[in-house]
Every structure is written in C-alpha cells, then in structure tokens.
Amino acid sequence: MKTSQGRIAFGVGLLLVPMMLIGCGPNDKSAATADPVIGKELGLTVGSVADVARPEPLQVEGYGLVGGLAGTGSASCPPNIRAYLKQFILAQVPGGSVAPDNLINSKTTAVVRLEGVVPAAASRGDRLDVKVTPVAGSDTTSLHGGWLYKADLKLAGSFGPAARTLAVVEGPVFINTIAVAEPDPTTGYVLGGGIAQYDYVGNLRLRRADFARASAIRNRLNERYGIDTARAVSPRDVEFVIPPDYRRRKMRFVSMLAATFLDETPELKAARIETLARGLAESQAGESCEIALEAIGRESLASLQPLWNAPEEEVRLRAARCALNLRDDGAIEALRTIALDETSPLRSEALEAVMVSARRNDAISLARRLLRDKDARMILAAYESLRNMEDAAVSRELVGRSFHLEHVVQTDRKAIFVSRSGQPRVVIFGAPLTCRDNIFAEAANETVTVNSRAGQDHVSLTRKNPTGLGVLGPVRTSFSVSEIVRALGAERSRADAGDVSGLGVPYTDVVAVLEQLAAKGAVSAEFWAGPLPKIAE
Numbered sequence: 001m002k003t004s005q006g007r008i009a010f011g012v013g014l015l016l017v018p019m020m021l022i023g024c025g026p027n028d029k030s031a032a033t034a035d036p037v038i039g040k041e042l043g044l045t046v047g048s049v050a051d052v053a054r055p056e057p058l059q060v061e062g063y064g065l066v067g068g069l070a071g072t073g074s075a076s077c078p079p080n081i082r083a084y085l086k087q088f089i090l091a092q093v094p095g096g097s098v099a100p101d102n103l104i105n106s107k108t109t110a111v112v113r114l115e116g117v118v119p120a121a122a123s124r125g126d127r128l129d130v131k132v133t134p135v136a137g138s139d140t141t142s143l144h145g146g147w148l149y150k151a152d153l154k155l156a157g158s159f160g161p162a163a164r165t166l167a168v169v170e171g172p173v174f175i176n177t178i179a180v181a182e183p184d185p186t187t188g189y190v191l192g193g194g195i196a197q198y199d200y201v202g203n204l205r206l207r208r209a210d211f212a213r214a215s216a217i218r219n220r221l222n223e224r225y226g227i228d229t230a231r232a233v234s235p236r237d238v239e240f241v242i243p244p245d246y247r248r249r250k251m252r253f254v255s256m257l258a259a260t261f262l263d264e265t266p267e268l269k270a271a272r273i274e275t276l277a278r279g280l281a282e283s284q285a286g287e288s289c290e291i292a293l294e295a296i297g298r299e300s301l302a303s304l305q306p307l308w309n310a311p312e313e314e315v316r317l318r319a320a321r322c323a324l325n326l327r328d329d330g331a332i333e334a335l336r337t338i339a340l341d342e343t344s345p346l347r348s349e350a351l352e353a354v355m356v357s358a359r360r361n362d363a364i365s366l367a368r369r370l371l372r373d374k375d376a377r378m379i380l381a382a383y384e385s386l387r388n389m390e391d392a393a394v395s396r397e398l399v400g401r402s403f404h405l406e407h408v409v410q411t412d413r414k415a416i417f418v419s420r421s422g423q424p425r426v427v428i429f430g431a432p433l434t435c436r437d438n439i440f441a442e443a444a445n446e447t448v449t450v451n452s453r454a455g456q457d458h459v460s461l462t463r464k465n466p467t468g469l470g471v472l473g474p475v476r477t478s479f480s481v482s483e484i485v486r487a488l489g490a491e492r493s494r495a496d497a498g499d500v501s502g503l504g505v506p507y508t509d510v511v512a513v514l515e516q517l518a519a520k521g522a523v524s525a526e527f528w529a530g531p532l533p534k535i536a537e
Helices: 079-092 100-105 211-225 250-259 266-282 286-296 298-309 313-325 329-340 347-357 360-370 376-388 481-489 507-519
Strands: 007-009 050-052 058-067 110-118 127-134 147-155 165-172 188-196 199-206 230-232 237-240 394-399 403-408 415-418 425-429 439-442 448-452 459-464 471-477 500-502 526-529
Touching (some): 058 079, 058 165, 079 110, 110 165, 199 211, 199 250, 211 230, 211 237, 286 313, 298 313, 376 425, 394 481, 425 481, 481 507
Parallel strands (some): 403 425
Antiparallel strands (some): 110 127, 147 165
C-alpha cells in the first residue's frame, strides 16, 4: 500500500516509528480480545488471528527561536543547532531579507528546546501543547512575553533535517504563575500551538502469514466499517484508517477491530448477540461485551434495549452507550438520567457518550442543562462540549493575538476559568461579572497593575513598558471583568486623543491578574484554572 504523504503508517517494516513505541513487541498492549465470554465457540475474530497494535501518543521534539524578549534572551546556541536553525530560517524567509546569525545572536531572542506529545491516532490538524525551555548552556533569564516563531517537531530521539516533521508549532509563550511560590520564567508552554501534520494509519499483523486470510480481514472490515477502511499490504499485514464516523472515538474503533467476527451467518450472529448481551448484563466482562456488540452492528439493538432499565447503573450505561453508538436515539434518556444524577459516579461517562454520538440538538440540550449543575467538573465538561460544537451558549472573541475571551451566561455559577492547556482562553461563567472599587492587583512579576481607589468610578490599568522605558497607560475601564480583560490583552494602540487604548499584556499576566482579583475578593466569583500540559521529560 502506498500511504499518502500526510500519513504515518504504524507497522512492521516502516522505519519512521519504531515498533517499541506502538506496542507490537512481545509485551505489547494489543487490542486482541482475550475475555472468555468471547470464546472460540462464537467464531474467529480479527483479534484471535492478528495483533492489533494500539496507537500510542508520540513524543516529539525540536528546536526553535523565541522572539520579542525584553533583553532577556541569549546568543548561546550549540553549533549543530545553530546550523539547523540558520537553514530553517532561510527556508522560511527566502531572499536574504533576514540575517540568521544576527537574529540568533540578539538579546531579544532565545534558542529553545521544544517538547510535545502528539495524541494517539492523530489526525492532521490535531492540536497539542508544546513545552519551551532554553537550550542547554544558555544564559537566557526569561521567556516572559516571548513569541515562538514557527518550528518543526520530529519524533523524539530522531531530530535532524532529514527526519520527518510530525507537527509544527508557533505562538505566544505562557509562563505558569498559578499556585507556585516562585514561577520559573525560563520554562513555558505554547498552549495548543502545535499542529499535527499527518493522519494515523494503523496496522493489523497476522500471527501466521496468509494472504488469503489477510484479504478476508480486509474485505470484512471494509464491509462492516466502510470501503477503504482496510487494505492488505502483505500476506501478514493489513493497514487500516479511522473511518469518518469514528474520528471522535478513535480508540474505541481500534478495540472494535479486534472484536470484529470474521465469518457471519444469521444463526451465528443471533447466538453471538445472545451470549454477549448476557455477558454484558451478568459478567465482569462488560467492556469486552459492549465493544463486541457494537462491532456486530445494529442487529444488536433488540438485545440492548431491555438492558437500559437494568438495576445496575453500569449495565445501563454500557447498553445505552452501545445502542447510541449504533444510532438508536432511544438510548439517550437512559444516559441523560445518569448524567443528571448528582450521586452517580458515572456522570462524566454518560455525558461524554451523549456528546460524542447523539444528535446535535440532543447533545446541546443536555450540556446546557448541566451548565447549572452543582459540580464544577460537570459544568466545565458541559462548557467544553458546547464550545466544541460552537453553540451559541458560549460566545467567543479574540483578544490581541494570544488568547480568547469567552462568556457562558446560561449558568448560575459565578466563576472565572483560565486554561493552561489547549487554546489559551479566559472564560467568564455567569457573565456579566463586575469588580468592586478600592482594589489593587498586579501580575506576579509586578509589570501589570490594576487599581481603583475607594469611591472611584473606574479602574486604572498600567503596564511597564517592555522596552524598559517608562510605563504604558493608564487605561481606564469600567468595573466589568470582561472589559478589563479586553483592555489588558488588546494590542497596543493609541486613540485619536493620544491615549493608549490597549496594553498588549501577555496571557501569562492576564491570568495572574485575574487570580489576584479573585483571591482578594475584588470580584465575587470563583477562580478555576485548568490543568497544566502533561509532557514527559
């Protein structure tokens, strides 16, 4: 099989990704079905004759240049990295308009090491966070306020001009100041700034070479999941892609491949459904049975429907989720009941099932209702779902070049959420939110100040000039938190009267100011910070 230029194939004989990274060795975590409920008496499955390599996240790395620094950068750069960056810069800016050495040597730039993790079974365009640190030996003192110029990310351990680019990254550098006594200004993240450059191609490896069997597997998968899902590329290897209907359930699809039966007759199918439905209801192999029933298809629905009312909540969840994945909208009510039950430990799973597989209007209806939930985790999950669906319940505007300001009004909770992973954003729950007067707050590095004296009818915002020459501002705003955020983050410009109308404050400092406002009680709202990126050293 000839894979397209935008794909990475995971299989034997493909040199780009070592097999140890995708789990095809003797200790691999394959998707083969091993549960005794799905025994040989039910017929052969794909997983009983082939190892299905489960996709794993890929660690990537690279080197790049952070610009826009206030004299805190460094000319330090190992010779091999300097040579690479010079070649990369000239390729990005042809014509000799930029002198690479001058750019690298400037104190307003810093050469940095980049680390990230591409999601498992990535699709072209998937986003990832990227960690940014100065290269070893650098005397860079701070990356605060910097912007990472476009850079390539390669498979960790294989970096070099000849290695394939798996992702590209560009964007503002975020320095975490939340819940840390002394923030490290030399460690930052480009939140959601990485973009995957390939589509995942998976591999099934037959345990015994047999082209007839490989062709039969290909035909069965194409019959069940859509034409061009699979292709036999050798007597032992079958490549597969994720069908469009499963783009939001990629790992589920890989598991279903292993559970897909190879031979079918009406009698065999009926016996399988009966056995698997009983296993779902009675045994500890609920997950295996659920996946196998979905792999069989819509013929399983008649046996799943009675289980929506089973006494065990987990059985109801699994049966309803499986049925909804098979396009039975009648399962939504069972999932909705679980999601709305404040005592259920399975609420998040039920919500996710509806968000992924239900019709748009049904998903939006449930998510909007959960915006009024008592559990902050469910509120945030509902918000994320509505945001991904671009629902009108979440309004969004770009502030400056570095982050979004969003409003969620259909909630009783007053809160400010700031992301520290994925796209940088400030989210106002229960908008509008307003500050009181007699406040004073500043960013952790004391470069940004928010001030309002007692009885004053406005808020004053100032920022130390990044060039070190004086102070920008003051900018006056109302007590609206949204207006304060806009004025802080907006690009620096001057109104007709000559006053500064935007301070161009980095997202890092906007987050720090909001944390201070909430901590000091200047705004009657909770402060929620999302998790930091999980990037292995």
